[in-house]
Amino acid sequence: MKETAQILREKGLKVTPQRIAVYNMLLNTIEHPNAETIYKALEPTNPTMSLATVYKTLDYFKQLGLVQELNVGEGSSRYDAVVKCHPHTVCMQCGKVQDLYLDELTEIHKKVEEELDFEVNCEQLILYGICGKCRNKNKEG
Amino acid sequence: MKETAQILREKGLKVTPQRIAVYNMLLNTIEHPNAETIYKALEPTNPTMSLATVYKTLDYFKQLGLVQELNVGEGSSRYDAVVKCHPHTVCMQCGKVQDLYLDELTEIHKKVEEELDFEVNCEQLILYGICGKCRNKNKEG
DNA sequence: TATTAAATAAAAATAGTTATCGATTAGGGG
């Protein structure tokens, strides 16, 4: 595993324990935590960490392309260390957000660029629905 | 044009001038205004109108399926009287939000339902990029 | 027109995020 410290340094960021903690946490999860969740997860092991620092750190990371911000319509933003654009599913019952990979989107990009006069830079596809787990739970109940 | 008052009444809403004003405004625009924009647009002709009422009205409308809420990653939500799910383009330069219609999405729905265990209810596709107008402006500059 | 439940305006509260600022610390030069 490549050193987080080095990645940060390459991006021109001063390396601090707080930044390493935030970045590592995002690397090691497939959940898509928001700032508050990240803060609560790190607080026990990093008692010297404030919510404001988490926000500021995420903002730096976002601008340097280290993380991706994701808004699925909740009050707050979620963050993803996978920075390549990719679709997500959002379960409207349990709120779980999952990654998704679909080749069909490149076709759509091409179509929009050609037919409309719009240069697509990045896309965000969110599929809202009910995940299998919740569907099963509903049948039982 | 069908009476707005009647539409509201059919949905079980009490008909008030404020609600008529908000709904008509959304019907007559292809912009995707947020609550603040709606309020500012209506204020001159409806001096007796508050921002809180706009928010509450939009919330009622949303729950009754009269409008669709759209979050393109700004601080606030935008609203659309076209309630059928449809993709949007967002120009990252001028901020303009435009509607888009793509048949390819039904294929994607089907694929996700079959291959993953996820029941798709509604989708939101946002294509971020630069619109033709801004691209031309950039060339000139 | 009287009744009544619902809607309104204004203000206060709340949630998420950002800005401020003095204290602290990372990292290059010596």
Added chain:
DNA sequence: CCCCTAATCGATAACTATTTTTATTTAATA
């Protein structure tokens, strides 16, 4: 390896979008 300086940190205040509260007004119906 230590010192210096600029960058970053944490705490808290401020800010923005939205929701709730409350007292008042209004629409719908009898």
